[in-house]
Amino acid sequence: KYTKFSIYYYWINSLDQKTFISRRLENVAIPSGEENKTAALSYNYRIMRLENTSPTGTYYCDVKWNDIQKMGKGVFVLARDTGYINTSYGWEILITLTVLLAVLSITATALLLWKRKVLCPRRNQPNILRQKVETQLPSASPPPPPVYD
DSSP, X not given: OOSEEEEEEEEEOTTOOEEEEEEEEXXXXXXXXXXXXXXXXXXXXXXXXXXXXXXXXXXXXXXXXSSOEEEOOOEEEOOOSXXXXXOOOHHHHHHHHHHHHHHHHHHHHHHHHHHHHHHSOOTTHHHHHHHHHHHSOOOSSOOOOOOOO
16 A cells, blocks of 8 residues: 655745645565565655746655655755855964964064073173172172073
8 A cells, every 4th residue: 555655846935935846656665574564765856956946945855645645854955156165264274373373483582582682691791790890899798690591
C-alpha cells in the first residue's frame, strides 16, 4: 500500500504565494524480510531558477500516499544577484597582527636605546666623575652611587 507515492516540490515566497515546481512518482520495492518496518529514504532535488521570479523563498516537499499526506519542514533559500561571496578575513587579520607586532617591537627597541643614551653615561664619563669626586672636599654626605649599564 505504501510503496507507491508521489513527491511534490513547491516553494512559498515572501508574500505567502505557493508555486508548484515539480512532481515525482515513486514505486519502491521492499526487500524481503523488511516488510512492516519503517524506512527512511532520501531524495535529492536540484533547484532551478523559475522564469520571471526570484528564487528566494522557502522550498518544501510533500509526500502523498493514497490516504496520507506528509509535508517537509522546508528549506529557506536566499538568492542574491552577485552570488555568495565568502567573507573570510583570516589572512588579513594575520598580516595586520604581524605588522602591528613588528611596529610595536621596533618602537620599544628604539625607546630602550634612546633611554640608554639619556640615562647611562659614556665609557669615559666614569673617569670624569671619579676625578670630580677626588677634587671635592670631603663632606658628610656620601658620594653619588656609580651608574652601571
